[in-house]
Amino acid sequence: MPDSYSDQVIDWLVDEGYDTCFFLAGGNIMHLLNAARTRIRCIPVIHEVAAGIGTEYFNAARSSESGKAFALVTAGPGVTNIVTAMAGAYMESRELLVVAGQVKSTDLAGAELRQRGIQEVDACALAGPVTKATLQIDSPLPREEVMSVVRSASEGRHGPVLIDFCLDAQASAPIADSGRSESHGSERATSADEALMSQIAVVAESVQRSKRPIVLLGGGVSRALAREVVPSMEALGLPVATTWNALDRIDYASPVNFGRPDTWGMRWANILLQQADLIVAVGARLSLQQTGFNWQSFAPLAEIVHVDIDESELAKLHPRKDTRIYADAGVFLRALLPMLTSSEHWSAWRSLGRQVKTTLPLDDPGNVTGSGFLSPYVFVEALSDVLTSEDILIPCSSGGASTVLMQAFRQKAGQTVLNNKALASMGYGLSGAIGATLANPQRRVVLVEGDGGFAQNLQELGTVKAQKLNLKVFIYENKGYASIRMTQRNYFGGAYVGCDEDTGVGFPDWELLARSYGIPAVQLSPDRIFDDTRVTSLMDDPGSALFVVPLDPEQTYYPKITSRIESSGTMSSNPLHLMTPELPPAIAHQVMPYLTKGDA
Numbered sequence: 164m165p166d167s168y169s170d171q172v173i174d175w176l177v178d179e180g181y182d183t184c185f186f187l188a189g190g191n192i193m194h195l196l197n198a199a200r201t202r203i204r205c206i207p208v209i210h211e212v213a214a215g216i217g218t219e220y221f222n223a224a225r226s227s228e229s230g231k232a233f234a235l236v237t238a239g240p241g242v243t244n245i246v247t248a249m250a251g252a253y254m255e256s257r258e259l260l261v262v263a264g265q266v267k268s269t270d271l272a273g274a275e276l277r278q279r280g281i282q283e284v285d286a287c288a289l290a291g292p293v294t295k296a297t298l299q300i301d302s303p304l305p306r307e308e309v310m311s312v313v314r315s316a317s318e319g320r321h322g323p324v325l326i327d328f329c330l331d332a333q334a335s336a337p338i339a340d341s342g343r344s345e346s347h348g349s350e351r352a353t354s355a356d357e358a359l360m361s362q363i364a365v366v367a368e369s370v371q372r373s374k375r376p377i378v379l380l381g382g383g384v385s386r387a388l389a390r391e392v393v394p395s396m397e398a399l400g401l402p403v404a405t406t407w408n409a410l411d412r413i414d415y416a417s418p419v420n421f422g423r424p425d426t427w428g429m430r431w432a433n434i435l436l437q438q439a440d441l442i443v444a445v446g447a448r449l450s451l452q453q454t455g456f457n458w459q460s461f462a463p464l465a466e467i468v469h470v471d472i473d474e475s476e477l478a479k480l481h482p483r484k485d486t487r488i489y490a491d492a493g494v495f496l497r498a499l500l501p502m503l504t505s506s507e508h509w510s511a512w513r514s515l516g517r518q519v520k521t522t523l524p525l526d527d528p529g530n531v532t533g534s535g536f537l538s539p540y541v542f543v544e545a546l547s548d549v550l551t552s553e554d555i556l557i558p559c560s561s562g563g564a565s566t567v568l569m570q571a572f573r574q575k576a577g578q579t580v581l582n583n584k585a586l587a588s589m590g591y592g593l594s595g596a597i598g599a600t601l602a603n604p605q606r607r608v609v610l611v612e613g614d615g616g617f618a619q620n621l622q623e624l625g626t627v628k629a630q631k632l633n634l635k636v637f638i639y640e641n642k643g644y645a646s647i648r649m650t651q652r653n654y655f656g657g658a659y660v661g662c663d664e665d666t667g668v669g670f671p672d673w674e675l676l677a678r679s680y681g682i683p684a685v686q687l688s689p690d691r692i693f694d695d696t697r698v699t700s701l702m703d704d705p706g707s708a709l710f711v712v713p714l715d716p717e718q719t720y721y722p723k724i725t726s727r728i729e730s731s732g733t734m735s736s737n738p739l740h741l742m743t744p745e746l747p748p749a750i751a752h753q754v755m756p757y758l759t760k761g762d763a
Contacts, residue, residue, distance in 0.1 A: 221599065261323060303337075373441035381405070543571040553607070
């Protein structure tokens with residue numbers, strides 16, 4: 164029986180499937196933490212942002228049989244420190260429950276004062292723009308009122324929610340509880356109604372009629388749904404491309420895999436997407452990252468069908484859309500695919516796809532790597548070979564360590580690949596990898612992050628050590644912020660500032676730092692990479708290890724979409740298929756027949 168309202172609320176969360184919390188202890192959550200420690204697994208972290216990121220990745224990487232996690236943070240800085248994590252989860256449409264402590268209800272400042280209670284901030288006001296819902300509990304509330312907010316995180320388009328919990332309410336006596344009730348929120352339909360079926364039938368006719376179709380899968384297509392529907396697409400011979408968030412939904416080697424188009428995408432995937440005559444985008448919000456900043460030139464030959472669960476995404480004016488369908492990805496795909504039959508006139512399109520894929524290398528010939536350094540593209544291709552179908556890969560969320568993986572990694576069926584690109588915040592990798600590892604203790608997790616990003620949350624190496632995680636960390640060591648350095652080189656003639664050790668940004672000896680936490684570390688050899696017994700033994704043995712990847716500070720990252728500063732000060736960008744460096748004319752005509760000769 165619960166002794167306090169805090170006990171009662173934690174019991175309610177357990178009933179909802181929560182069995183883990185990431186937390187940093189504080190006085191304003193003392194009752195909640197005391198309740199949680201006897202009921203669920205509690206994972207302490209060093210910084211509150213790690214609690215939020217770890218929770219997001221835990222939930223995103225967990226199997227369907229696993230329990231869920233929430234983040235528990237104290238008032239004031241506990242809340243301000245986790246706002247970045249809430250923003251990232253909001254933009255990526257991922258479930259994240261944050262339970263935050265608050266001062267006593269009698270100490271709340273109200274509308275007139277900036278602060279009355281010690282460490283008091285208006286958590287709901289801070290979190291409001293980056294959450295689906297917020298709730299302040301200043302006195303005990305009924306189960307349904309609290310749980311309806313909690314459930315909203317996983318209803319419709321997923322996102323974070325915040326419960327702001329006053330200290331005296333936490334300590335209050337339990338209230339009368341009518342028992343667990345089922346969700347009454349905006350549940351997604353499990354089958355299509357008549358009007359939707361009519362829309363889907365029209366799309367099916369378009370797919371059958373098209374000569375060069377591509378189904379673009381986004382993060383709104385869950386891994387479970389992809390395992391269900393991708394075999395049907397392969398049987399049909401229907402080409403599939405994915406966004407970065409859906410990278411692991413299809414095997415790289417699949418004969419219908421048309422790659423990952425993006426502003427920093429695979430050149431061959433961009434070229435194919437731009438030559439499609441029909442694009443059916445499902446669970447992909449068609450962001451500027453996806454279409455390119457020159458979105459007016461996105462898919463110039465294609466009819467575009469956009470399927471999304473968020474009507475705001477459908478209504479936005481970029482890019483052009485010929486058909487908008489408001490539907491759950493699962494409902495749409497389960498209805499669409501049985502309407503289709505394999506079409507012979509897609510075979511030439513698949514043949515072109517294979518030709519383009521084999522003609523254009525993942526490591527562009529224009530890349531330059533200095534002597535004594537390891538090319539990040541060579542490293543990623545080697546990593547693709549050594550990782551198994553059971554592994555989880557965590558690319559960091561910004562910079563070369565992220566973009567090279569998105570361009571060059573060859574994923575295997577069964578692998579989980581997870582990052583947070585929408586916010587593109589440095590420092591996400593380690594905390595996210597911790598969450599993914601705790602959600603999957605039986606699997607090996609591999610993190611790849613740049614030294615600049617890793618430095619922003621390196622304190623969580625303490626969490627890695629304390630939790631005895633099977634986590635392998637690869638740090639790109641290039642002595643600074645490669646993306647910032649590249650921007651300053653390309654647009655400002657190499658007028659570097661605040662981007663490396665020569666301009667005031669300092670970094671530790673990574674091997675020494677790892678060993679100070681009791682984590683074994685080794686530097687990779689540019690000549691051997693994984694053909695080294697020290698490396699292979701650390702990769703194969705259970706437990707944590709850190710590997711330093713020596714990168715050239717002047718490493719180039721091609722191909723990319725080039726942007727220019729116009730005389731007006733505005734930026735203009737190339738369309739997706741015209742990446743830098745330009746292709747030789749003969750190769751361009753070979754791989755872009757519909758763009759160089761007109762639609763055949």
